[in-house]
Amino acid sequence: MSVVQxxxxxxxxxxxxxxxxxxxxxxxxxxxxxGKITKIGSTEELNTNNTSKELLDFKKVVLDENQLLIPGFxxxxxxxxxxxxxxxxxxxxxxxxxxxxxxxxxSKYVDVNFAKSIYGKVVQRLINNGTxxxxxxxxxxxxxxxxxVDSAIKHGQRALVGKxxxxxxxDAGYYNDTAKELRDVECFVQKVLECKNDLVYPVVTPRFAVxxxxxxMSGLSDIANRYGCRIQSHISENVKxxxxxxxVNPGCKSYSEVYDKSNILNDKCIMAHAVYLxxxxxxxxxxxxxxxxxxxxxxxxxxxxxxxxxxLIHAGLTVGLGTDVSGGDSSSILDAMRRAxxxxxxxEMLDTSVTRPALNWKEVFYLATLGGAKALRLDxxxxxxxxxxxxxxxxIDVFANGGQIDKYDYTMEGNEQxxxxxxxxRFIYLGDDRNITQVYIKGRKVKG
Numbered sequence: 001m002s003v004v005q006x007x008x009x010x011x012x013x014x015x016x017x018x019x020x021x022x023x024x025x026x027x028x029x030x031x032x033x034x035g036k037i038t039k040i041g042s043t044e045e046l047n048t049n050n051t052s053k054e055l056l057d058f059k060k061v062v063l064d065e066n067q068l069l070i071p072g073f074x075x076x077x078x079x080x081x082x083x084x085x086x087x088x089x090x091x092x093x094x095x096x097x098x099x100x101x102x103x104x105x106x107s108k109y110v111d112v113n114f115a116k117s118i119y120g121k122v123v124q125r126l127i128n129n130g131t132x133x134x135x136x137x138x139x140x141x142x143x144x145x146x147x148x149v150d151s152a153i154k155h156g157q158r159a160l161v162g163k164x165x166x167x168x169x170x171d172a173g174y175y176n177d178t179a180k181e182l183r184d185v186e187c188f189v190q191k192v193l194e195c196k197n198d199l200v201y202p203v204v205t206p207r208f209a210v211x212x213x214x215x216x217m218s219g220l221s222d223i224a225n226r227y228g229c230r231i232q233s234h235i236s237e238n239v240k241x242x243x244x245x246x247x248v249n250p251g252c253k254s255y256s257e258v259y260d261k262s263n264i265l266n267d268k269c270i271m272a273h274a275v276y277l278x279x280x281x282x283x284x285x286x287x288x289x290x291x292x293x294x295x296x297x298x299x300x301x302x303x304x305x306x307x308x309x310x311x312l313i314h315a316g317l318t319v320g321l322g323t324d325v326s327g328g329d330s331s332s333i334l335d336a337m338r339r340a341x342x343x344x345x346x347x348e349m350l351d352t353s354v355t356r357p358a359l360n361w362k363e364v365f366y367l368a369t370l371g372g373a374k375a376l377r378l379d380x381x382x383x384x385x386x387x388x389x390x391x392x393x394x395x396i397d398v399f400a401n402g403g404q405i406d407k408y409d410y411t412m413e414g415n416e417q418x419x420x421x422x423x424x425x426r427f428i429y430l431g432d433d434r435n436i437t438q439v440y441i442k443g444r445k446v447k448g
Contacts, residue, residue, distance in 0.1 A: 002444060002445040002446075005032070005059055005443060005445070006033065006034060007031075007032070007033050007057060007058040007059060008031075008032050008058055008059045008060075008061060008443075009029050009030070009031040009032070009055050009058040009059070009060055009061070010029060010030050010032075010061045010063065010069050010395075011028075011029045011043070011046065011060060011061065011062045011063065012027070012029075012062060012063025012064070012067055012068075012069060013025065013026070013027055013063060013067065013068050013069065013420045013423070014026045014027075014028060014029075014030055014040075014068070014069045014070075014385060015068055015069070015070045015365075015420075015424050016070070016071055016369070016370075016384040016385040017071075017362075017365060017366040017369055017370050017371075017384055018370070018384060019366070019370075020313065020363050020366050020367075020371070021362075021363070023362045023365060023366070025417065025420050025421055025424065026040075026042065027042065027043050027416070027420070028040065028041050028042040028043050028045065028046065029041055029042075029043070029045075029046045029055075030069065030385055030391075031055055031058060032391045032443050034443065035390055035391055035442040035443030035444065036388065036389065036390055036391065036442075036443070037385060037386065037387050037388065037389050037390075037391050038387060039051075039054070039055075039387065040385060040386075040387060063395070064397075066397065066398045066399050066407075066423060067395060067396060067397050067398070067437075068395075068396040068398065068420070068423055068424055068427070069385075069393055069394070069395055069396070070365075070369070070393065070394050070396060070424070071132075071369040071370070071382070071383060071384050071385060071392060071393060071394070072130060072131070072132025072133060072369075072382070072392035072393055072394055072439065072440070072441065073129070073130045073131045073132065073133075073333035073334070073368050073369065073372075073394070074131070074132070074133045074134075074320060074321075074333070074368065074369060074371075074372030074373055074375075074376065074378075074382070074383065075126065075131045075133070075134040075135065075321070075322055075323050075331075075333055075336075075372070076135050076270060076272075076291075076293035076320035076321060076322045076372050076375050076376060077135055077137075077232070077270070077272040077293035077295055077322025077323070077324050078126075078134060078135070078136060078137070078322060078323045078324060078325050078328075078331070079102075079136070079137045079324070079325055079326065079327075080118075080119055080122045080136045080137065080138055080148050081105065081106045081109050081115075081118065081137075081138060081139045081144075082102060082105065082106070082325055082326035082327075083118060083121070083122045083125070083325055083326065083331070084105060084118060085101050085102070085105050085326040086325055086326040086329060086331070087326070087329050088101060088326070089101040089326075090301040090302065090327075090329060092302070093238065093240065093302060093303060093304075094237060094238040094240070094241060094302050094304055094327070095210070095238070095240055095241060095244070097302060097327070099170070099171065099172065101326075102326075103170065103172035103174040104172060106139045106140065106164075106174060107139075107140075107172065107173070107174050109138075109139035109140075109141050109144035109145075110141050110144060111144075112143045112144055112147055114144075115139070115141070115143075115144035115145075115147040115148070116147045116150075116151070119147055119148045119150075119151040120151045120154070120155070122148075122151070122331075123148075123151045123152055123154075123155045123157050123159075124155060125331055126157065126331055127155060127157055127439055127441075127446050127447055128433050128436070128439075128447060129331055129332045129333065129334070129433050129436070130332075130333065130334070130394045130433070130436040130439055131157075131331075131332075131333055132157065132158055132382070132392040132393075132394075132439060132440075132441045132446075133157070133158040133159070133160075133372070133373070133376070133378065133382060133392065134152075134157060134158075134159050134160070135159075135160040135162075135203065135232060135270065135293070135322070135376055136148060136152075136159060136160065136161045136162065136203075137162055137164055137205055137207075137232070138161060138162055138163050138164055138205070139163075139164055140163070140164050140165075140166060140174060140175070140176060141163070142163060142184045142187060142188055145161065145162075145163040145164075145188060146188065146191060146192075148161055149161050149191075149192055149195065149200055152199070152200050153195065153197050153199070153200055155446065156199070156441050156442075156444050156446045157199065157441060157446070158199045158200075158378075158382070158392065158441055158442070159199065159200050159201070160200075160201045160202075160203045160230060160232075160376060161192065161200065161201070161202060161203060162202070162203035162204065162205025162232055163184065163185060163188040163205060164205050164207050165181050165185055165204075165205055165206045165207060165212060165216060165220055166181075166206075166207050166211040166212060167181055167211070167212060167213060167215075167216045168210070168211050168212065168213060170211070175211065178213075178215055178216050178219070181216060182216070182219045182220070182223065185204060185220060185223055186223050188202060189202040189204070189223060189227050189229060190227075193227070199441070199442065201229075201230065202227070202229055203229060203230045203231065203232050204220050204221075204223055204224040204229050204230070204231045204232075205231070205232050205233065206220050206231075206233050206264065207233065207234070208233055208234040208235070208237075208241070208245075209233075209245045209249070209255065209258045209259065210241060210244055210245060214249075214258075214261065214262050217259070217262035217263075217264055218262045218263060220262075220264070221262055221263040221264055222263075224268070225263075228268075229268065230268045230269070230270065230376070230377065231264055231266070231268060231269040231270075232269070232270050232271070232272070233259070233264065233269075233271055233272070234271065234272045234273055235255055235256065235259065235271040235272070235273060235274055235277075236255050236256075236273060236274055236275055236276040236277055236281070237272070237273035237275055237299070237304050237305075238275075238302070238304040238305070239276065239304075239305070242255050242276060245258055246258075254278060254280065254281050254284075255281070256277070256281040256284050256285060257284075259271075260284060260288070265284070265285065265288040265290050266288055266289060266290070267288065267289025267290075267377075268289075268377060269288070269289075269290045269291070270290070270291045270292070270293055270320075270375055270376060271285070271290055271291070271292055271293070272292075272293040272295055272322055272324065273292075273293070273294075273295060273299065273304070273307065274292045274294075274307060274312060274317075275299060275304060275305040275306070275307045276305060277312070279315070282311075282312065282315040282316075282317060283315070285317060286315060286316040286317055290317070291317065291318040291319065291320065291374070291375035291376075291377075292312055292317050292318070292319045292320075292375065293319075293320055293321065293322035293324075293375060294307055294309050294312075294319050294320070294321055294322065294336075294340060294367070295307075295321075295322040295323070295324035295327070295328060295336070296321075296336060296339035296340045296342065296343045297323065297324065297327075297328035297329055297330055297335065297336060297339045298324035298327030298328040299343070300339065300342075300343065301327060301328065301329055302327050306343050306346055306347050306350075307343060308347055309340065309343070309344060309359060310344060310347075310356045310357075310358070310359065311356070314356060318371070318374050318375050319367060319371055319375060320367060320368075320371050320372030320373075320374070320375030320376065321333055321336040321337065321340060321364070321367050321368050321371070321372060322336065323335070323336055332432065332433070333368050334368075334427075334428065334431060334432065336368070337361075337364040337365065337367070337368050337428060338364075338428075338429065340359055340364050340367065341358065341359050341360070341361065341364055344358035344359040345358040361425055361428045361429065364428070365424070365428060369383050369384060370383035370384045371383075390441075390442045390443070391440055391442065391443045392440065392441050392442065393439070393440045394436050394438070394439050394440075395436075395437050395438035395439075395440075395448065396427055396431070396435050396436060396437070397435055397437045398423045398426055398427050398431070398435060400434050400435045400437060402434055403431070403432065403434040403435050404430050404431065404432055404434070404435075405426055405427070405430045405431060405435065
């Protein structure tokens with residue numbers, strides 16, 4: 001991992017979103033000092049005397065005509081300990097898949113050496129895929145999950161890390177006594193905060209209401225409030241899951257109410273999935289400030305359902321994207337973007353009476369960047385290119401050697417703005433890690 005370049009200016013095509021329906025593609029420059037964006041402007045402005053003098057002692061990086069600078073991707077929901085199972089067991093429904101594949105694997109992370117051997121690869125894989133920020137579920141184990149924190153720090157990734165909490169008995173024996181769990185979570189939060197690393201944050205992480213009772217969740221909420229932590233969990237992913245939660249919580253009329261009664265729902269809470277929320281539940285989550293991580297790959301692979309993201313956004317919910325490995329079969333947010341468009345298109349085709357259209361490529365680009373930053377309450381620092389924000393970015397070479405995108409002796413009609421817009425569109429639909437030639441996190445080059 002390289003040191004932070006103190007002063008650098010990138011010159012070329014720069015793409016960034018400021019809202020779901022506002023994508024800006026600029027031919028110009030972006031200047032960075034000590035990891036923060038200090039100036040953005042057009043090519044014409046760069047060539048003025050004042051600007052050229054101002055940037056005289058900056059290292060200059062000039063992109064070629066087929067390269068783009070875009071914000072880093074943000075993965076709002078993934079399970080770091082599950083990566084060794086990626087691509088396995090995806091012919092089973094959620095609860096069966098958890099019992100057979102997930103809990104036996106996660107139990108192995110009691111061995112810290114095993115955890116270390118896995119987590120370094122996980123963090124490197126995500127960075128290679130352009131994921132500059134990841135919101136991780138760890139395992140039930142204090143020391144094992146601290147090794148995930150260590151891996152994120154070592155590789156310079158921006159990471160939100162949660163030690164998973166569970167106290168309801170299961171056949172795999174993968175749960176904790178309530179008092180021990182609360183002690184371990186508080187210790188985990190304290191140890192992460194003691195690292196004093198401005199890229200890594202602790203997240204309080206009740207797995208879901210299937211594996212946590214009200215006593216544990218209320219205690220976790222108290223810890224989160226005491227330390228100002230974010231909270232993450234799962235909600236309304238699968239029909240059988242919802243039925244089970246309501247069966248064991250007969251005093252609640254919805255999955256959301258189960259969490260709300262334990263004070264889990266607040267403006268620092270992100271919930272994965274949200275496939276089957278009622279209008280009343282959407283309103284409750286909006287009123288509490290809860291955001292959603294949309295995980296289209298796992299929802300499809302485990303046949304959980306088709307999440308109506310357009311409806312969630314229309315209701316006022318903040319939405320980001322998650323890979324949800326290993327329920328999801330790809331650790332790439334590019335893949336999540338494509339799957340999100342697919343799911344949205346399928347819903348549109350299934351119900352032609354719906355007037356709101358499917359998500360398009362510009363909108364999923366927003367969800368993968370600024371949308372994710374907003375969902376994680378990090379949009380004051382990252383998510384797009386604005387003066388004062390940290391420089392989390394990817395340098396994209398659309399026609400990279402050995403990549404999926406071939407260059408032909410043919411171009412569509414249009415001006416230069418059309419041409420560079422088409423480059424981004426090609427990358428979103430066809431690109432992969434081979435097109436991501438450099439990755440920066442807070443100005444530090446972590447790939448390339």
